[in-house]
Amino acid sequence: MRFLAITLIVHRPDPVTGVRTSTYDRFREVLDSAVLAEELGFDGFGVGERHERPFLSSAPAVVLSHVAALTRRIRLFTAVTTLSLLDPVRAYEDYATLDHLSGGRLDLMVGKGNGAAQRELFQVTPEDQWERNAESYEVFRRIWRQDRVTADTRFRPPLTDAEVWPRPYQRPVRVWHGSATSKESVDLAARYGDPLFSANVTHPMEPYAELVRHYRERWEHYGRDPADIAVGAGSAGLCVTSTSQEALDLYRPVFESNLAFYREAGLPVVFETLEDFVARSSALIGSPEQVIDKVHRYHEQFGHSVLHVPADAGGLPGNRHRDSLELFQSEVAPVLRRDIPDPPFPWAPVLAAPGPVAGPLPAPVPADR
Template identity: 75%
Template sequence: MKFLLSTLIVHAPHPITGEVTSTSRRFAQVVEKALLAEELGFDGFGVGERHERPFISSSPTVVLSHLAALTRTIRLFTTVTTLSLLDPVRAYEDYATLDHLSGGRLELIIGKGNGSAQRELFDVTPEDQWDRNAESYEVFRTIWRQDKVTVDTRFRPPLRDAEVWPRPLQQPVRVWHGSATSQASVDLAARYGDPLFSANVTHAIEPYAELIRYYRERWAHYGHDPARLAVGSGTAGYHARPNSQDAVKAWEPAYAGYLAMQNRLGTAPVFPTLEDYVERSSALIGSPQQVIEKVHRYHEAFGHSVVNILADPLGVPDDEQRASLELFQSQIAPVLRRDLPDPPWPWAPALAPEAPALASEAPALAPEAPVLAPEKPTEQELVP
C-alpha cells in the first residue's frame, strides 16, 4: 500500500482562537509539510485546486513546481485538477512543463470540482459540468499522447493538426479520476482503463463503496484486465497517539471546525458527535492499532491500494501533528505496507524514450532553493 499527504490549502480562521495566518505564511506551511512528507517517507504529496473561499489553491501547478525544486523522490499529485473549469490545451502545457521540472514525478487526479462560486467564475453550469470534464480530459489525454492533434470540441475551438509544446517527459502520465458522488466520473475512469480515487470524506462508507462497485462493473464492461484495476481512497482526517483517548481529545478543535462548517452551510452534520465521527467517518483517529484496523475495514469494502491523508488538521498544533505523522510512518505504515497490496504498476515514472531512464538522472533542480520565510502573520483576512 502507498500513502499520500495532501492539502487543499484551506485559508480559514483557527476553529478555536479565530486567528488567521497570512497568505504568505499559509503557503510556507504547505512547503514545510511537503518537505516533511518526503523526509518521513510518504510516497506522494498532493495539492488540490479550488477557485473559491476558503481555499487559496487556485494555482496548483505553480505550487507543485516550487515543490519539485525542493524535493527529490516524492511523487507530486494534483488532488484534484478541475478539468471541467480549464482549457485542456492550457492545462496540458502547464502539466507537461511541470512533468519535466519534477523529473517525471507528476501524477494527476482529475475531477469536475465543486462549488457554485467557481462554476460562476468560469461560466460553467451544473448541466454542462460533466460534459466539460469528459471533453477536457479526452482532449488533454490525446495531446499528451500525440504530437499532432485533430479533434472536434463543444466547449473550446476545435483543433486541426495542432502541435502543443513542450512534449511531456512521462509517456503517458498516470491520471486518476477523483470520485465523490457521481457515476459519471466513475464511468469515465473505467472507459479509459484509468485508476479511480474515491474522495471518501463527507459520508460514511456505504455510498463510496457503492461507487467503487460500479467502477469495477464498468471496468469489466469495457473489457479491461481485472489485474490492472486500482483504487485510491481519501480520509476525513488523521491523528494518532499511543493512547487513543489522547488522539480523540486532540481532534476536538478539528471536529469543532467541522460542526461550524456544517452550520455555515445550513446542513445537519452527518456525524453529530465526535464519538460518531471517530467511529463512522473515514477519519483515522486513535491508537496505531485502531488506525490499522480501520484501514483494513475500508480495504475490505474498497480493495484500495493507496490512501490519502489530509495534511492540515485545523486546530492540532504543528509539533503534535509531526509526532502523529512520525508515528504513522514508524508503527502504522509498515504494517499496512506488509498486509495490503500496492497498485499493480511500478511507482516510478514511465519516461518517454528520449528521456533519462530514471528520474534521479534528470538535472538537479536547485537543492539550495530557500523555503518560504515563516514570517509572522500580517494579514487578517477573515474567511468564512
C-alpha cells in the first residue's frame, strides 16, 4: 500500500484557536508540510484545486512546482485538477512543464470539481459540467500522447493539427479520476483504463463503496483485466496516539468546532457526535491498532492500494499533528504496506523519455540570505 498526504489549502480561522494566519504564512505551512511528508516517508504529496472561499488552492501547478524544488523523492499529486473549468491546452502546458521540472514525479487526479461560486466564476453550468469534464480530459489525454492534435471541440476553439509545448517527460503521465458522488467520473476512468480515487471523506462507507463496485463492473464491461485495477481512497481526518482515549480527547475540540462551523454555514451535518464520526466515517482517529483495523475494513469494501491522509493539522496543535504523522508512519504504515498490495504499476516515472534523469532543479535560495 502507498500513502499520500494531501491539502486543499483551506484558509479559515483555526477551528480551535480562532486565529487565521496570513495568506503568505498559510502557503509556507503547505511547503513545510510537503517537506515533512517526504522526510517521514510518505509516497506522495497532493494539492487540491478550488476557486472559491475558503481555499487558496487555485493554482496547484504553481504550488507543486515549488514543492518539486524543495523535495527529491516524493511524487506530486493534484487533488483534483478541475478539468471541467479549465482549457485542456493550458492545463497540459502547466502540468507538462511541472512534470519536467520535477523529474517525472507528477501524478494527476482529475475531476469536474464542485461548488457554485467557482462554476459561476468560469461560467460553467450544472447541466454542462460533465460534458466539459469529459471533453477536456479527452483533449488533454490526446495532447499528452500525440505530437499534433486535431479536435472538433464544443467548449473551446477547435484544434487543427495543433502542436502544444513542451512535449511530455512522462509518456504518458498517470491520471487518476477523482470520484465523490457520480457514476460519470467512474465510467470515464473505466473507459480509458485509468485508476480511480474515491473522495471518501464526507459520508459513511457505503455510497463510496457502491461507486467503486460500479467502477469494477464498468472496467470489465470495457474488456479490461481486473488485475490491472488501481483504487485510492481518502480519509476524513487523522489523529493517531498511543491510546484511543487520548486520540478522542485530543480530537474532540477540533470536531466540535468544525461541527459548529458547518451548522453556522448551513452545511449538511452527517455525523452529530465525535463517537459517530470515529465509528462511521473514514477518519483515522485512535491507537495504531484501531487505525490499522479500520483501513483493513475499508479495504475489504474498496480493494484500495493507495490511501491519503490530511497533510494539515486542521486544528490540532502543530506538534501533536506531527506526532500523529510520525506514529502513523512508524507503526501503522509498515503493517499496511505488508498486508495490502501496492498498485499494479511501478511507483516511478511512467515510460520516461530517453536520456539521463537529471532530477529536479535545486532548491531556491531564501530571499533573506
